[in-house]
Amino acid sequence: MAFDEKKKITLKSSDDEIFESILFDLILAANYLNIKSLLNLTCEVVADMIKGKTPEEIHKTFNIMNDFTPEEEEEICKENQWAFE
Template identity: 55%
Template structure:
C-alpha cells in the first residue's frame, strides 16, 4: 500500500493523494523528505477548486519520465484537454504551480498562455487579457521609439 498525504486548501477543502503524486511539487517533496508530511498540510495560497486540478494533474503525471513514446503522446493529448479551461482558471493554476514549485505544470500553463498571444500585437494582447493601456500618447510613442524592434 502506498503512502498517502493530506492537503488542505485555503478555503478548507481537504484532499488525500498518493505521496508519489504530491512529490512532483518541490515544496511538498521537501516536507516529505524532512518527515514533516505526516499531518494535514495547509496549502494557504490555493483554493480547493484549483488544488483539486493540481492534484489531478500530478496524479496523471506520476512516473511520466519512464513512459513509452506512445504513452507520452497520450499524456500530451490529456494535457491539451486539461488546459481547455477559462483563462482565469489557467492563471490560478499557474500561480498554484509556481507556489507549489511544480515545474512541469508551470511550464504547461505558461505555454498555454503563450499560445494565446502568439501572433498578436500589443493592443490585441491587452484586449485579450482585459488590460487597460495606461500610457499617455507621449509615453506610448517614447516606448515605441525605444523598442522599435518590437513593433515591427
C-alpha cells in the first residue's frame, strides 16, 4: 500500500475522549510549529467528524455547551439565514 493512501480508523467509544484530546493537541502543535501538512490532515479529520451532523450532534461530539438563550439562538439564525438554505 502506498504511503499516501488513506486508512479508516475505527475507535471504540472509550477512545473518543482521548482521541479528541490528542487531535486538538496535534492541531495546536502543528500550527505552532508551522507543519502545514499535519495541520491540514488534522483539520481534515475534524471536518470529517462534523460533516452531515446537526449543531446539536456537533455539540455532543465535541462536548460544547450551548450557552445561548433561545432568543439569542433565534437572532443568530436570522443573521446567518443564508447558511441554513
